[in-house]
Amino acid sequence: MASHGYDLSNCDREPIHKLGSIQGFGALIALNADWIVAHRSANLAAILQRPAVPAVGGRLGEHFAPAAMKLLRQAAGQLDEDQGIAEAGGGAVTDLVSRLFGVDLLGNGVLFDIALHRSGRLLIVELEPAEGGGELQYPGGLRPLMQRLGRHRDITDLCAEAARQMKVLLGFDRVMVYRFHQDGSGEVIAEAREQRLEPFLNLRYPHTDIPAQARALYLRSLLRIIADVNATPVPIEPEHAIDGGAVDLSLSTLRAVSPIHIEYLKNMGVTASLSISIVVGGKLWGLFACHHYAPRTLPYSLRTTAELFAQLFALQLELAIASGGSRMAERGRQLHDRLMTRLVGGTALVENLSTLDGVIGQVIPHDGSSAFVDGAYSCRGAAPTEAEFLAMVPALNAASSSQIIHSDALATMLPPAAAFTDRACGALVIPVSRRPRDYVVFWRRELPQVVTWAGRPEKVMEYGPNGPRLSPRRSFEAWKQSVEGHSAPWTPEELTVAEHVRVTLLEVILRMSDEQMQERARAAEQQELLIAELNHRVRNILTLIRGLVSQSRSEGTSIEQFADLVGGRIRALALAHDNITREHWSPASLHELIETEAEAYLGGKTDRITVTGPDVLVAPEAYTVLALVLHEMMTNSAKYGSLCDSAGRLAIDTRLDNVGDLQIGWRESGGPPVRPPQRRGFGSTIIERSIPYELRGAAELRHRLSGVEADFTIPGRFVQPGPSRPDMPPKDEPRLQERKGADGASPIDHVLVVEDSMIIAMDAEEALFGLGIPTVSVVSSVAGAKALLDNDRPDLALLDFNLGAESSEPIARALDEMGVPYWFVTGYGDAIAQLGETAARGILQKPYSTADLAGILEQMRGG
Structure with missing residues (x-):
């Protein structure tokens, strides 16, 4: 029965979108470009309640009423128009579905709800008998539900309220909010159920319960209904086209259910189910998983209402997540201020671990810490020895210089870490320099964990129609598994704070390294700085003169x-x-x-x-x-x-x-x-x-x-x-000069220019206008830039690195957090690369030209 070494990807390879059949509560017709029937479901006559129905190879218009055909053609045309708009805008949106409610297909007063979508070269028409007059009934009903959601800011409370409201809306026996973890497994984080049912709250499900191709379909088609697990699937006639291909039902509402999943639901005692995707930031965050213990077919209009509720909930959830991120960002800024206040006096960071622990431990709990700076190592609490840490340094150096490394089981990532798992299992590794690599690391001890699974996560290997596969689990009683060799995981919020810590420590390291340099190295750097300053001034003068010429033309x-x-x-x-x-x-x-x-x-x-x-x-x-x-x-x-x-x-x-x-x-x-x-x-x-x-x-x-x-x-x-001088006598008459105004260009994008020289700024502004940019915001200071960013989000920024007595690094950090691409503008050349770790796309050297700006815009649009 159970076997070892089997391939868990067998479930992932099951063709669940091409099963060749549908569920029987509706009928399906697949049409070619000439509106001739290419495929149909075997129950079409039963759903239409008439013996004469469109045959394969026949014309649909010979059977449906002219008014109904007009509606279908308009809906199909709208699909094609929307697809064309998406493609013209640079998108590749193909998962479009058009819905019609209460359509008199046959002209006899019997109403149907209809869904249309494209599947390759076929137009798929799905129809179901309409209920409730064939009208979409969500506008009035959704408002109070969303008002109740709006009272909650905490994600856990928000999900619990959403589960309750979805149960009220749909009437299912159980409604769960199911959240995916990074490894593909999932967890029930909220639940509303009938009192007679056992709770599933906080149960974990392995990633094989919802295989990869099922998760991909959930992202494409937001709603999935199974009306009755005991119903016999209705075949599609013919099952295969002339070229041998089966109809792709990825976006079908009626798509039949995988036999493996049917068996899975039966093992749970579930008779009907409904799944609605929760998509946040374009990614599958989780599901509304609804179970019923008797057959249940929801009217199409109510399913549409539930789908809309799920989308509105996802927006609310995204706001709650963003709000939590903003709070953590603020904590990170406060942490930055405290660290910069306390880590002063030129003391080496390896000697300041106690201060570091005291400040950071309030936000990121840990059991020990290490600092490895300029070849010197220091540690506190539960941490590896110097020899144990040095054994890991080559592997750490191979990672990106600006990437935080985190793990709750470091030995699985770096085998040398197995030498000290008795003291520390989890690590948060923060790189704080480029060359040589320096690190500050926070350690966590092993935290023996008990994970409560919904039944044993292993599945049994069996042989089915598609070859070897894993059968669904037959027991869903809670099964607890002890997990060793792991620490408490590092939360996304803690990682956000760690990024702020990285930037802060980078500033501290750079400052301290500066103070400890030898005189010869300092003199060499001073010479390079003077050369760079000369180069910077020459470039600024040239740029200023070119700006004067351009503005005076x-x-x-x-x-x-x-x-x-x-x-x-x-x-x-x-x-x-x-x-x-x-x-x-x-x-x-x-x-x-x-x-x-x-x-x-x-x-x-x-x-x-x-x-x-x-x-x-x-x-x-x-x-x-x-x-x-x-x-x-x-x-x-x-x-x-x-x-x-x-x-x-x-x-x-x-x-x-x-x-x-x-x-x-x-x-x-x-x-x-x-x-x-x-x-x-x-x-x-x-x-x-x-x-x-x-x-x-x-x-x-x-x-x-x-x-x-x-x-x-x-x-x-x-x-x-100044010195005392006599009043200046009057002077002579100057030559006459004139100027004509310059016209701007038509807009397309928004660019922020941070430049403390007005002439250079105006020249850049005019060049960008000439390149078709509609909105160019020009500021000359860090404060001005931050004030603009508080109210607006540019598409691109050009930052003069030296702004008089300040630099534009704070603006760069703010743009990093907003995800806005930017270039540094400087006369210092590549020396700016030594000043800090940022996400700058590149360095634009002064004097720059309109062609240089055009190259940046082309790179942005192409990337």
Whole structure:
């Protein structure tokens, strides 16, 4: 009877979707493209209640009423249309079913419920006598059921309530919520039953009870009914087509039942059953398993209602799971803060295990811990010795550098772990570096477990029509099995927290490793950093210049005018760069900047511009921004304002307010009457947006009739008191420059650009618009990015790694959690790969082009 070494995949190979028969509570017709009957069930005449029925090879329209045929053709056409839409959208959805309720097929007033679906080249039409007037009766009834579900946030309570409501809806003797485990086995986690029945709650079922091909069908066809296990299956005529193939009934409601499963249900004493899939995130999470101990055929409309209830429940369940994940993510962030607070002072991590245990043990229970960092090993509690741990290191190193390894029976995964199973069986291995591999490991002792199975999980080998197979179990009394060599399993919630721990410890390791480097290594790295910094600055300058050229292209009406326009802006940047590099990239004089810009425009005319107020020194990162703003203001004044004739004057006042911010006042007078511009050019954008965007300051421009006025605020962190200098005399009249506006492109996707240089950001924005992206969100800081991500989810992100005094790594971690792909943008090149473990798709080096962005979009769409 029982034998050893048999193949458990025999059940998986049973052709349960091609059994050649159906259940007798309905009839089936398979039609070819010409609506000629290719197959039919043998009970068609009995279901239609008339002797003359469509024969194989006959036309369906000769037997069904014209109105009914019209409905069938419309439903079939809708199937094909929906399939076409799915394929045009890049999908491959084929599991579509169209349902009709209360159709008068024969024109005699007898109503039928009908389901249509495609099976290869055949159109499958299934029909059942309609009950209850042939109307779908769920809208009013589902609302109170879903309201009751909405009261629960805990997954266990939610499933228990769903089982109760499904039993009320369907009237089955037993309704269970059956959840699949990772190994394919399942467990009854909720149950509603008649009092006379024994409970199945918390019973486990081996994966062979629902074999792989059955689970695949549950994912394709959400509802499966068995009306009577004692009923004789109705054959399909003919069973095979001319080419020898049997009709594929994967999506059939009436599909007959595997003899093995019939025997299984009979052994349980079940006469009728209904299974409805619970699909979460596109995967089969579990089932509603309904048992009845007498024959029971549910009306098609009620089955449809139950299927809809199951889908709504799955959405509620997904929300509950996501809510639990959010809570764990918050706990992970809190854990990060506590660890970063406590692991300070430069002490090596191997010496900080006690601190680590105290903090992490509150969230992830464990019996011991180990740290292996820079070749040094330390352990606490139930843990392997150094020699035992080193024996596993080669196998651990072969795994992915960013992958957490977890097991409740480590010896089954890594044989060397068998040497210390008396102390630790389970392990949570967290890699905290790339080269050399460093690890922090949390250990759990053996936890002898008792698993309660629904009968013995073994099945008996027998020979059936399909060759050797496993017979279903004949006893379903609870059978307890002791499991040794296992610890308590690591829960998904604990693994989520462990990922936060990995990122935190990675930061700690990098910081501590930095502090312990030898002087020679530090000097070498400093040299590489200086080279990378030079490369970064050169790339930024090139990108900035290219952005200026691109943004200015529509403002010149001739080559000469365009050259003057771009040349003036680049010259302003070059002069500012000269001023700040003259003092080795130190803060430079604001009055000198104004004087240089005015001299370049006005020559020797010194009676036109007056600069009053104390001079200040402006930090390099703000100096180039001010240079562009002052250049555009001088240009506009010379073209339209007070400096465009011989009578106008310009007064510039500088002062530090009581909080240390620099206030710059610009007042024009005596020139021609001022009119507000009719269009907004790139120059106006530089004036009004540069300082707020890049410096978090303020800019206000007013076009008064008597002359242009402007007020600028530069935050105090960018300025410091400067040398005393006499007020600057007025200067001369500038050359005239113009600009025309640029048009955007039509939208298709949403891209987030994080860039602290406004010019580069605007250039990237315009390039993306030109590539057909509809929505481009541009921010310049970590706080701005996080605020956007709290309310919106982009499809792609481009992250400038260096954002002034901060980096975009926190944004990268947030995008990792959201599953949003992103690229780093930097002038440092591949050196960024050493800064941390992220899921970045790649590194985009500055200066980048529209072609580079197009390549990223093409890669995204192709992947």
